[in-house]
Amino acid sequence: MSVLVGKDTRLLVQGITGSAGGFHAKQMIEYGTQVVAGATPGKGGEKFEATAANGGGKAVVPVFDTVAEAVKATGANATVIFVPPPGAADAILEAFDAGIRLVVCITEGIPVTDMLQVRRVLEGLKGQTRLIGPNCPGIITPGACKIGIMPGHIHKAGHVAVVSRSGTLTYEAVGQLTAMGVGQSTCIGIGGDPVGGMDFVDCLELFQADPDTHGVILIGEIGGGAEERAARYIKEKMKKPVAAFIAGTTAPPGKRMGHAGAIIAGGKGTAAEKIRALEDAGARVAPTPSDMASTLAGMMK
């Protein structure tokens, strides 16, 4: 068990003919992910070749012009997007329209007004479709399915879930867990952009419902109010231990956040506020980023 992705995930790669898309498609195939199709407008009919996992020989992936064609021909039920920023929001909308229920967007640098549109369409899909990202490392169920750009070898199958707004901090947490011999159920990088898809609460709901997840590491950062919403959920609904870390305690204010944005959040953007909210909710906050795994382990004894 795990959440969202597993052995039966059939993955489409949008932008498979680009350098990033091609490189990571190969890595995902090597990891054992079932990559069933690629899509790049104008490249339909081409073949993408890679080395399959566990010495399984050569994998040949058909490329289609449109996502709809790819889904019809291959039964793809998830997609990962490596399309550059000018076309990325459009690629997400195309995936929604083709009926794909899990859309993972890796692309960094999508204009926020584009994401406002995407988010509006997503809300109309009433929770049937999930978007992870953009500007994120993706999602992995160790040993079963890797969708994204995270280094597969640092993971180990197990029972701790990780959800994070930061890519490299996710690796840091996973590295600490694996070094302690603790495996992971599913790790989700939700991305660092101000407007995106799944947030902490969406992920916590899934982790709470997953019998194979026994504890959660939540990694947040300054800005916005997503950690405060997560704290409310933890207090009211979460029955599993949650360890957290909030990056940016020492970040100078104003360098990253526009001042009017902080007003909207009602003073909820600071690390101190987030840490207090999470601790009040019963989560344990790691004193330093080096203590994420040990903090959770202390709660799970």
Add this chain to the structure above:
Amino acid sequence: MKIHEYQAKQIFARYGVPIPKGYPAFSVADAEAVAGKLAAETGSPVVVVKAQIHAGGRGKGGGVKVAKGGAAEARDLAQKIFGMQLVTHQTGPAGQKVRRLYVEQGLDIARELYLGAVIDRDRRRVAFMASTEGGVEIEKVAAETPEKIVTVHVDPAVGLAGYQCRQLAFALGIGGKETLGKFVKMMRALYEVVLKEDCSLCEVNPLVVTKGNDVVALDAKLNLDDNAEFRHPEWKDLEDRDEEDPVELEAKAAGLNYVSLDGNVGCLVNGAGLAMATMDIIKHFGAGHGVAPANFLDVGGGANQEQVTKAFKMILKSTKVKAIFVNIFGGIMKCDVIANGVVAAAKELGLKVPLVVRLEGTNVELGRKILNESGLAIQAAGTMADGAKKVVAAVGGGK
């Protein structure tokens, strides 16, 4: 990206947002000439001379002055403001040198209000905020009298609705039919500005109602979404390099994410979250010993060896850096690329301060081997905490 008031107003004018008549000036003589021109055009000798810097609170800092006597007085004021080191609550104590002025017609003001549009990341909508407390810092209003800020959220599928504009207008006490119509029209034009010009912030503070019942944007502040730069080639002309930190500009040109800070430990990290966390952990162990990060530097996931070399050179060149902490968790970024970049930069410029390196992730063995064989005096660290403790000790504290 930030731009000047006069540039924001030029954009406003294109979208039909009413602004006072005005002209930019790049010297004192310029200011006198455009003040004379303005007085002739408006039939009034009253003009306002405004310092143009990328920070708010200019009036309080002495950067905005009214000349009632036309061009000659405008010249005197311009002489005082031009070249001054303007200090406001947003510039920091060093202030910002004034290199550009904006000379604008004076208006007969009846009321000063606040209107701003921002991306509300929690609601995933453009939010318009209005307040009767115009001309003062909105942060202060939000902190002290939040009930005086009224907010509406725009559904991107529908656009800004008329009733939402009227909601804000009535909350501001704008009731007269003529003025109401003008306010609604202005708000709609501002929404167009936000969408088409890719603004992350659009603020009119103050928005004024004149004694003649006109609604005018007396100030204008636009922040542009850096992610949208690819579809705005015209933004190149709006850039004012004098307003930016030269080191940050150099980093940006090299495709690096760099922010200068006040401390003494240079940091080179991959990933924004890990870079922030690295600053946090240095402060955590170093706070009692006067040790703090000198910079935030995220080399990103896709940097090549040249970019890493450039990044490390920027740290080596800084005189305030007393020790360096390289903290890498390789994902897409390979540890050997980092190691090669660090070694190349250190060989070229020389390594005069202690260097602590923590490498983990993709190609870590190769990276460690390159560092070991480089002959550089490097302290290896096993974990982030270990590295942070070592770098704090290297600066002279926490032993």
